[in-house]
Amino acid sequence: MAELKNQKKVAYVTGGSRGIGEAIVKTLALDGHHVVAVARNEEKLRALVNELGHLGQSVEPAVLDIADSAALAASIESTIEKHGRLDVLVNNAGITRDGLFMRMEDKDFDDVINTNLRAAFVACRAASRTMIRAKFGRIINIASVSGIMGNAGQVNYAASKAGLIGLTKSIARELASKQITANCVAPGFTTTDMTDILPPQIKDKVLEMIPLRRFGSPGEVAAMVGFLAGDAAGYITGQVMVVDGGMCM
Numbered sequence: 001m002a003e004l005k006n007q008k009k010v011a012y013v014t015g016g017s018r019g020i021g022e023a024i025v026k027t028l029a030l031d032g033h034h035v036v037a038v039a040r041n042e043e044k045l046r047a048l049v050n051e052l053g054h055l056g057q058s059v060e061p062a063v064l065d066i067a068d069s070a071a072l073a074a075s076i077e078s079t080i081e082k083h084g085r086l087d088v089l090v091n092n093a094g095i096t097r098d099g100l101f102m103r104m105e106d107k108d109f110d111d112v113i114n115t116n117l118r119a120a121f122v123a124c125r126a127a128s129r130t131m132i133r134a135k136f137g138r139i140i141n142i143a144s145v146s147g148i149m150g151n152a153g154q155v156n157y158a159a160s161k162a163g164l165i166g167l168t169k170s171i172a173r174e175l176a177s178k179q180i181t182a183n184c185v186a187p188g189f190t191t192t193d194m195t196d197i198l199p200p201q202i203k204d205k206v207l208e209m210i211p212l213r214r215f216g217s218p219g220e221v222a223a224m225v226g227f228l229a230g231d232a233a234g235y236i237t238g239q240v241m242v243v244d245g246g247m248c249m
């Protein structure tokens, strides 16, 4: 059994360099975790880690492409080796390759599934052995309202997010007896690089569907992740916590 080398709970957050993932890294670090933040763009990631380090928070970068299963598993294993523990896993990194499904290329389907769904499976598998030994673990997968409602132009993305919900519920059932919880957070439209690219007329249409009449902020999604990672959420597992301004109620 790995020796416990870090007194702090250790959290591994994919897509931690910007958007919702950046807010999750900040929330978990403020809540007292040591956070490993993962992304491909080294410069952006190091800038964030330095900024948080100056604020006294305990964050380290891991530069890798999570679609590379071997690299992802190796990164999680080295995190466990280094710190002797892994308490919280947040599968947040996600991509879109939108297009009408009749014209969608196989590659656009595969890329989205590999990054959004297969990587989460690989990361959960790599993290679970240590969590089982510790009889503690919090797995939090960032899904989407698209995975619940479907979305025209997003068959690949909606399938990946619906798949993530099924994966999470199955893991929740398999690992519950080890006191490991697994939940999804499903954001609605949230202001990040992912939604900044939407044309103004689409944004206006979307706003009409949101009872609260605004997009969410990354911090509002991260607050739910922080709650699920914390002590108060120990009896919640297999759930999809929707943070969408009421859009899919």
Ligand SMILES: NC(=O)c1ccc[n+]([C@@H]2O[C@H](COP(=O)([O-])OP(=O)(O)OC[C@H]3O[C@@H](n4cnc5c(N)ncnc54)[C@H](OP(=O)(O)O)[C@@H]3O)[C@@H](O)[C@H]2O)c1
Pocket (backbone or CB within 6 Å): 014, 015, 016, 017, 018, 019, 020, 021, 038, 039, 040, 041, 042, 044, 064, 065, 066, 067, 091, 092, 093, 094, 095, 115, 142, 143, 144, 145, 186, 187, 188, 189, 190, 191, 192, 193, 194, 195
């Ligand atoms: N924004 C929304 O409205 C919304 C709504 C519902 C669900 N979500 C979900 O919330 C999550 C975060 O979304 P976001 O809006 O914050 O996205 P974002 O602003 O585009 O940020 C995505 C993050 O993931 C990282 N990333 C992407 N592909 C990666 C890969 N292959 N390997 C490693 N890191 C990778 C990016 O860093 P690099 O590019 O440097 O790798 C970045 O840190 C996603 O799962 C998304 O599907 C978002």
